[in-house]
Amino acid sequence: MMQSSPLNLRRAILWIGRLVLGGIFAYAGISKIFFPNTHLWPLFILKFSISTNLSTFAQQVESYKMLSPPVVDLVAHTLPFAELILGLLLLIGWQLRIWASLITLIMLGFLGVVTRAYLLHMNINCGCFATPEPLTGMTVVRDGALAALAVVMTVLAFIEARQPHPWSAPEKV
């Protein structure tokens, strides 16, 4: 059987999507966990740094006024780690369809939340990364672009899965 070219447009978009979204997700997770406070040693100081960073992120989640306090706490203490893991999985490329679908759902969720806050003229920080960043129209546009990229990447990941892998061994005749 003929191998498909490893350098076609579909694979290029898939690679770009993986690198961009995986990189952004991993970076967002790391930044929420380790910034703005990056005291790494001794252990009790590291723990305090991470707790403080997550508490600060919880404040940002709460500012959207959508969730009850226990859910805010749950989201603030799980989302950064989920972002980090999903970002890494996307970069690694293992079981791409599953993680790409999950990231697409999360991106669409983020897009919905920031659009709602923007339309309600909420004067809040976006909470996307560790740096306080006011939520503006640009935030909505950026999230929209990333969500679109995630959707395209997921669709292409499903199409790609049906094709033979370029590195796979040719079938014996």
Added chain:
Amino acid sequence: MNRRRILAGTVSVVFLGLVALFLPSLHKTAEPAAPTMQPVAQPPTETAATRAESEPPSIPAPVVEAKVAALPPAPQSAALPDVDPHKTFGSRNAPVTMETFSDYQCPACKTLFMTTNRRLMDDYVSTGKVYLIHRDFPLAMHAHSRVAARYARAAAQIGKVEAVEQSLFQNQEKWEQSGDVDGTVAAVLSPAEMAKVRALVKGGTLDSLIDKDFALGQTYRVNQTPTTIFHCKGQTFPYSGVMTYDTLKTFLDQLLSQK
């Protein structure tokens, strides 16, 4: 071949992680310097003479400083500049000093004040373990925070800082919308006290004190509120953001037990 892909992915992930961890300047909106475990350079301490020149005559001299000057050994807080004794809580000889740079219009500062600081006062400040210094850091993005800082400073001069801070934080959403800081403060003071506060605010002498706090914050590279600077055993740890009481308690207990 899957192994090759996994290896390539893992290498890029590790590389990305290292970049993210070792380039903290990406996260700073002001001066690019991440807080580290190394003690931060202490801001220069003003001499008594320069302080006397720069401070307005209506503000009482720092009585606590004069008293503590005779006490050996020098407390942790002795080297800290521009400490307004009206905006400090606890004993200057406490083993841990906490300087909190705060903005009355900032929601996170409200959370810190309403939740963590109340219990901190009861358990650590009033028991002599922590010396708490409130520093004003009114952010330009908040329209009324400097006015609120003026009123709180004025209230501090007449010994009413706790009631006024409580009222300002508790009613933050109201005066943030209306801009009625005066009314918010008046609600918790007697007419005579309010008259004194208004006179101090109109006197225009409080801005220089607020500016001093702000300038000090900039030397610590504070770029968001609340930021708390912990001083303990010659080390300085800057922390940005909200901290829950339980995590703060664990941290303080371990900081206090550190040899």
